[in-house]
Structures are given as structure tokens and as C-alpha cells.
Amino acid sequence: MKNSSALKILVIDDDPVFIGMITASLADEKLEIVTTTDPRASFDLFRRIHPKVVLVDLNMPEIGGMEILEQIVGEDPATEVILITGDYSPESAVEAIQKGACDYLPKPLHIEKLRSRLATLAAEAETRRKTFQLDSELADAYRFEGIIGRSPLMLDLFARIRRIAPHFRTALVTGETGTGK
Numbered sequence: 001m002k003n004s005s006a007l008k009i010l011v012i013d014d015d016p017v018f019i020g021m022i023t024a025s026l027a028d029e030k031l032e033i034v035t036t037t038d039p040r041a042s043f044d045l046f047r048r049i050h051p052k053v054v055l056v057d058l059n060m061p062e063i064g065g066m067e068i069l070e071q072i073v074g075e076d077p078a079t080e081v082i083l084i085t086g087d088y089s090p091e092s093a094v095e096a097i098q099k100g101a102c103d104y105l106p107k108p109l110h111i112e113k114l115r116s117r118l119a120t121l122a123a124e125a126e127t128r129r130k131t132f133q134l135d136s137e138l139a140d141a142y143r144f145e146g147i148i149g150r151s152p153l154m155l156d157l158f159a160r161i162r163r164i165a166p167h168f169r170t171a172l173v174t175g176e177t178g179t180g181k
Contacts (some may be wrong), residue, residue: 010054039061
């Protein structure tokens with residue numbers, strides 16, 4: 001699915017059957033799913049596609065899921081990483097969360113729980129995007145030629161400058177050193 005509003009997900013697991021099951025189970029969702037069975041190449045793939053969510057198997061032969069988690073969080077802390085494991089232990093769950101995982105799910109995976117979690121993550125990502133956009137618009141409203149100010153006095157000053165600026169070409173500001181010219 002190549003939809004611009006789709007949530008981009010990277011699935012990293014050495015088991016192609018599990019990857020096929022995830023891909024088939026989530027095919028009807030608004031998701032763009034990219035998969036790899038090679039944990040060594042997963043970080044390069046992550047850098048290329050910039051997914052919002054990464055599903056990682058904890059136990060893989062060459063590189064473990066914790067190591068991949070650390071690499072991803074080190075590169076982009078905003079990426080949500082969900083660790084999946086067949087060997088659940090409370091200690092590894094706590095370690096994963098402390099290292100930056102947003103969730104830790106045991107196998108066999110409950111697809112409805114995963115769908116619900118992905119829907120929540122998609123909603124949170126959309127909220128963050130809208131918040132960032134509104135913050136940018138708000139900052140632009142209180143900015144004048146690189147000067148930022150929100151106080152009523154600064155807004156009044158910006159309005160005066162906008163009114164006067166078309167009529168004057170050069171202004172010389174004088175005064176003693178250190179007075180805040």
C-alpha cells in the first residue's frame with residue numbers, strides 16, 4: 001500500500017512464516033508494511049524508509065532485538081518500536097521499555113491487540129503532526145523578521161514597524177553603549 005496517509009511499518013523477524021502472517025493479517029489496514037528477514041540489513045532498511053513503527057523479534061540469530069532497538073532509538077527516538085518474543089520474561093520486558101520500546105508483545109501474537117496498538121500509535125502520530133504544524137503557525141504569527149515576541153508590547157511594536165517600514169528607507173538608531181539599541 002503506497003498511501004501518503006498510511007502508517008509506515010517495518011517488520012523485522014527471521015521467520016518468513018511469521019512475517020507472512022503479519023502482512024496478511026494487517027493487509028486491510030491503512031498501513032504500508034515493509035518486511036525483512038535479515039536482521040543485519042534491518043538498520044540500513046530502517047534508515048532508507050523512515051518508518052513510524054518497527055516490529056522486531058527479540059530472539060534472532062545474528063543480531064538480537066534489543067540491539068536493533070538500541071540502534072533505532074539512538075537514530076530516531078520518535079520511532080515507536082514494538083518488541084515481539086516467543087520467550088516472554090518480565091525482566092526482558094522491563095529492559096525493553098527502559099531502552100525505549102513502546103510495547104512488548106508475546107507470541108503467539110493476538111492480531112486484534114496489535115491492530116488496536118497500531119491504531120493508537122497512528123492516532124498519536126497524527127496528533128503530533130498536527131501539533132507541530134499548529135506550533136509552527138503560531139510561531140510564525142508571533143515572528144517579525146527573525147524577532148520573536150508574544151507580549152502585547154512586542155505585537156504593537158511589530159504592527160508599528162509594518163506600518164512605518166514602507167515609508168522609510170534607512171533608520172539610524174543612536175544612544176549610549178549598553179542601552180539595548
